[in-house]
Amino acid sequence: MKEQKNTNPKRIAVDVDDTLVESVTDFLAFLKIRKNIDVKKESFTTYYDNFAGMDKKEIDSLFLEFENTLDTFDFHDKATSTLQKLKEEGHELFVLTTRPTEIKEKTITLLEKEFGKNFFTDFYFSVEFGGSKARVYKEMNFDLLIDDADHHAKAVAEIGGNVLLFEQPWNKTMMEDPNIRRVKNWEEIGKLL
Numbered sequence: 001m002k003e004q005k006n007t008n009p010k011r012i013a014v015d016v017d018d019t020l021v022e023s024v025t026d027f028l029a030f031l032k033i034r035k036n037i038d039v040k041k042e043s044f045t046t047y048y049d050n051f052a053g054m055d056k057k058e059i060d061s062l063f064l065e066f067e068n069t070l071d072t073f074d075f076h077d078k079a080t081s082t083l084q085k086l087k088e089e090g091h092e093l094f095v096l097t098t099r100p101t102e103i104k105e106k107t108i109t110l111l112e113k114e115f116g117k118n119f120f121t122d123f124y125f126s127v128e129f130g131g132s133k134a135r136v137y138k139e140m141n142f143d144l145l146i147d148d149a150d151h152h153a154k155a156v157a158e159i160g161g162n163v164l165l166f167e168q169p170w171n172k173t174m175m176e177d178p179n180i181r182r183v184k185n186w187e188e189i190g191k192l193l
């Protein structure tokens with residue numbers, strides 16, 4: 001095993017959708033076919049909630065239907081190589097997602113297909129913790145969350161946690177917070193950590 005030079009290994013939680021993989025683009029293409037709704041990614045000024053006249057329940061249901069159709073992940077550029085580098089440097093990596101448990105096994109399988117088994121120390125589905133990523137962050141004693149959702153970033157920052165916020169159209173208007181650092185892509189994340 002490679003000698004670990006890192007004297008400050010971190011416990012890093014990584015979100016899946018629109019952080020590690022591109023989901024929204026395919027979801028919008030799915031919506032166009034399924035509901036004849038034409039929404040552009042750039043027009044998202046808030047998260048998935050309340051757009052095109054649909055409430056969160058309907059969107060969640062459509063999102064589950066969409067994710068069940070997926071047999072591959074479209075990983076963001078340099079996401080895989082950056083996480084591999086972080087792992088080699090001695091950081092401990094976890095997956096932390098709000099995906100519903102109906103697609104838990106499928107999600108883990110697709111991630112293991114990309115990274116191999118035992119790459120991530122564990123997989124956490126926040127719905128099993130009352131939906132709160134901040135709660136998982138605290139209970140699992142994480143040092144950092146990498147995520148695109150402003151509400152999770154804010155909640156984690158409020159309990160004193162640290163967040164790298166993956167820039168997406170829906171988090172553009174988020175207030176500045178000393179515990180939240182915005183990042184443009186995985187290359188930037190690799191340089192920061």
Ligand SMILES: [Mg+2]
Pocket residue numbers: 015016017018019147148149
């Ligand atoms: Mg996300």
